[in-house]
Amino acid sequence: MxxxxxxxxxxxxxxxxxxxGVGAGVGVAMGGMASSGDGSKDRKPAGSVSQSRAVNQRRGPAIGAAVAVIPGGYQPFTQPCSVPLxxxxxxxxxxxxxxxxxxxxxxxxxxxxxxxxxxxxxxxxxxxxxxxxxxxxxxxxxxxxxxxxxxxxxxxxxxxxxxxxxxxxxxxxxxxxxxxxxxxxxxxxxxxxxxxxxxxxxxxxxxxxxxxxxxxxxxxxxxxxxxxxxxxxxxxxxxxxxxxxxxxxxxxxxxxxxxDQLEDDLIRSNVLPATAYDIPLVLQDRKFNPDGTLFYNLLDHNGQLGDVWLANGRVQPFMNMQRRKYRLRLLNGCNARFLELRLSTGQPFTKLGKDSWLYPAAIEQQTILLAPGQRADVVVDLTDAPNEVFLENILYQIDGRKPAGSLAKPVHMQQPQQWLKFVVEGSRQPDSASVVPGTLLRPHHELNPADAVATRVFEFQRRNGAWQINKQYFDPAIAAATPTLGTIERWIFRNSTAGWWHPVHVHLTGQQIIRLNGAPPPLADRFKSDVVILDGGGEAESLLDFR
Incomplete structure (x- = not known):
């Protein structure tokens, strides 16, 4: 090619x-009417913006080959991790x-x-x-x-x-x-x-x-x-x-x-870590050219995989941490890479929520699976941790279309990818947050399947090198569904392609997954989500409340 x-x-x-290309995600969105104003009121700042060449092309190696380009001869975990302002x-x-x-x-x-x-x-x-x-x-x-x-x-x-x-x-x-x-x-x-x-x-x-x-x-x-x-x-x-x-x-x-007031109260009462110990972390993979510019293959419509690991825009950084509990807002910001995250110590995460919402009660998870676009709100307890702890990805993936294996039987790497190093310092902090698995967080209203007024099926197919839903290519002028406000519907998402995984994101409302591949979903997926993962040949059934 x-x-x-x-x-x-x-x-x-x-x-x-x-x-x-636009990556491996599939979105289902509700459209609406746009309004316009007076274009003469737009303002642009003084001065010019650099027009530097940002992207070059090279033939990219498969992930796992020993030729990943890290610009400048950088040695991992020698630069600090920044936190977005x-x-x-x-x-x-x-x-x-x-x-x-x-x-x-x-x-x-x-x-x-x-x-x-x-x-x-x-x-x-x-x-x-x-x-x-x-x-x-x-x-x-x-x-x-x-x-x-x-x-x-x-x-x-x-x-x-x-x-x-x-x-x-x-x-x-x-x-x-x-x-x-x-x-x-x-x-x-x-x-x-x-x-x-x-x-x-x-x-x-x-x-x-x-x-x-x-x-x-x-x-x-x-x-x-x-x-x-x-x-x-x-x-x-x-x-x-x-x-x-x-x-x-x-x-x-x-x-x-x-x-909101409920979450503020959880922080004020030290159930959840204070803002100073609440860290947003976007994890991304990228690929670089030897001159330090970013590589993006415009002709690869199977999703872009990088071979360099970033946390908050830095290649494999470190972060100095106290001996206490920290809240991490983990975002998979990759184009096509799915992540299964763990701590190098084997210590479990205390998970507070999935995607946009807190859970009714905190749960314990040994690893966290994230599709592109998904978030996990977790607490890690570094009180008695060793001096170095790594945040690692263990999911094996060398193809932008999907990881190896299935949701039920994922394939793990023998040598994990280390994305971020926590350098744990000092003595135990007496004011660490109190949250543990089972701690009550935000009440959850469970939707009742019997209240659904309609059932819709969205089937994803690959045809002529492009994607269709229900045998229709995307057309921004056509609404695939027009739900009525104030109603609940059952939506069935079906992946008819065995060789792809899809993170399916519905705009403007959450979804309550009630069945995943013919069975009740795992506990971590039973509440509100804005993304559901379909593996090859997979099917998900969700309830959506349109308000």
Whole structure:
């Protein structure tokens, strides 16, 4: 197969980038109407952005070959792990600019904050709106010290800054596209207006801006605010049609962490670790060219696998830790690599939640399986740990289509991949959090299959080198399902391809998995999820509550 080169150019027309892959994930999204504003109000900063060449092509080796390129001769675990900085609001309560006065506008819900199914009921809102400016720019990032790698960054950084929000405090993020490729930002796990969901063709065009409105509210149940739906660990990433894969590979991902009174009380009472010991960690694999630029194969539509392991945008870093319990928000930010994580000591994780939500009670897991896009909210207890502990991936995968084995019988590596080293120092800390398996967290409302008003089947097929759902190629103008607000539906996801695994993500609502490959799901998957993994020939049955 011929290789194709991709450079970050001053101009990029759409026809020239249609060959770019989008990774191994499959999304099912509900669309909606977009509003538009006055494009003359868009603002661009003074100065120019570097137009450095960011990507070159080379024939990539299979994972496991001893030729992984680590730029600059870097020795693993000799640079500190960074923690993404928090994005600071431009203003709170008073808009610093006219909301919606940009080319791509703002969601109409910003002006009419009422529940569609209960028009007399306003959104749950306790705090003044926070307004943010977020510029998507070319950046030069040091994955390893001294090697300057061009890429893309939210707010000028890789990974992007963390947005911290509260349930009951709306957020508006004015997102400026200063790149030469279209963007669409998806808040993964968010219960957002359609205009702000990051639908694949709800673009932020080059040189334009969009106001993303995130209500950070909760839906209603029996006309009451339902705080069992309060989210905790979300993330945002590019989701633009045909270019999401390379855009995220170059750096477009960041955390969006939410809290509410219940979670605040758990932290205040020292059940959960304090914010100082709460660490978001995005794990990614990447591949580099010998000159330190990123390698991305535009002609490989089987998903991109890297051969270098990153934590928070650094190649195999270390992190200094005290002898206490830490909360880790683990995000699989890979393009196609599934991860099965463990601690090198063999100590289990105390898992607080999956994807966006806390569990009803903490559970114990020896290993954590994460598909691309999935999150695990875990506590690790380093109180009596040795001086060095590694976060490791043990799942064997050399093909972007899937790991070896099946969900029931995964294949593990004899020599695990070490992604991050914890350097444990000092004496035992007396104020460590008290959470243990079984500790009560957030109440869970269990959906009843008998309440489902409809059953829909979504079957994934590979045809002519592309993907279909129910024998239809993706068409942004066609809605594959139009559920009624206030109803519960049963959705069956079916993977008819034996040679692929699919992480299936439904936008705008969570799902309660009730059967996985013909059996009840494991305990860790029985509550709310926003991603379900289908292995080769697999099937999942979920309940979705549309509110």
């Amino acid at each position: 011929a290789e194709a080169g991709l450079a970050m150019r001053n101009t990029t027309d759409r026809r020239g980038i249609l060959v770019r 928090d994005l600071q609001p431009t203003s709170v309560g008073v808009a610093p600019w006219q909301p919606g006065a940009v080319f791509h506008g703002i969601a109409p819900e910003f002006f009419d904050r009422r529940y569609a199914e209960f028009p007399d009921q306003p959104f749950f809102e306790l705090y003044p709106t926070q307004y943010y400016d977020l510029r998507v720019q070319r950046v030069v990032h040091e994955y390893v010290p001294g090697v300057r790698t061009p890429g893309y960054g939210y707010g000028g950084s890789i990974p992007g800054p963390t947005i911290r929000a509260r349930v009951g405090q709306p957020v508006v993020v004015r997102t400026y596209n200063e790149l030469d490729v279209e963007l669409s930002t998806h808040l993964h796990g968010g219960h957002s207006p359609a205009h702000s969901d990051g639908y694949p063709n709800f673009y932020v065009l080059p040189g334009r801006a969009r106001d993303y409105f995130y209500p950070n509210t909760v839906p209603l149940r029996n006309a009451q605010y339902d705080f069992t739906e309060s989210p905790s660990t979300m993330w945002f990433h590019d989701h633009a049609m045909d270019v999401a894969g390379p855009n995220v590979w170059y750096g477009l991902a960041g955390f969006y962490l939410v809290t």
